[in-house]
Amino acid sequence: MPTVPDDSFECPDAYGPGSVWADRVSERSLVGCNQRGVEIPIGMGEGEISPGELLKIALIGCAGMSADIPLGRRLGEDFAMRLWAHGTADEEQDRYLRIDEEVQLDLSGLSAEEITRVVTVFERAVAAACTVERTIVPGVEVTHKISGNPQVEGNAAGQEQR
Template identity: 40%
Template structure:
């Protein structure tokens, strides 16, 4: 596929900025998150079992965004079936109740590349992440988060 065809295909499946997302309460501090496309995720405290905490979702969103943003660069050089795991394991500052650092750590086999090829590919991948990872760009920009709005259900 050409670069232009790839971009058109991506645009056809990329959600609009207004695609509805919401959570519904299931019980004490447990929620299910939904998208208008039918995706769902279970959310709650770690003590609730097989759920993601909101902080874990933040980390997963960052890791997935970095992976998706760099995917073409790696696939072009390593092949469409390349494997990678991306971890974001930085600890939470319990006193401040926030993550002061979020580091994306790619586990990817680049042993078939010489040093120059490896350095070039990693530079291209990082540029792709810096340019296209909405989650990372948003976190770096420090978005405005206005107070929550409250309304009666219809």
């Protein structure tokens, strides 16, 4: 796996830490790369991920990484978490008008007050540290839903927070 682009093109002057690139491999099909050797097939075909899906993965990945340590302090360092991003592009405007995030956590055994605190910790961590959300939110409404305890799914602690 490449850690630098091949010499098909000259590296731009701005190339450095944080740079990523995508090489065209066929019609409407690319391979996205980073300097750590990760390659992601981008496109609409089998085995490829669409740019919109990448956007949503970037959003939930950033939220999860931003909240990981603060949630670990509340739930224990080995807590399980799954993040989802739901939304389809508006075909007429060719853009996402809304992306709904859902975070699944095992909240069983926590009181309603503790669950409310977990939701607050998550929201504050994302607001403070999620570069991706802070970048796209001015143009896309992003919501978060914390779920995981069916006994409190209907109360305010499990509802959208924006």
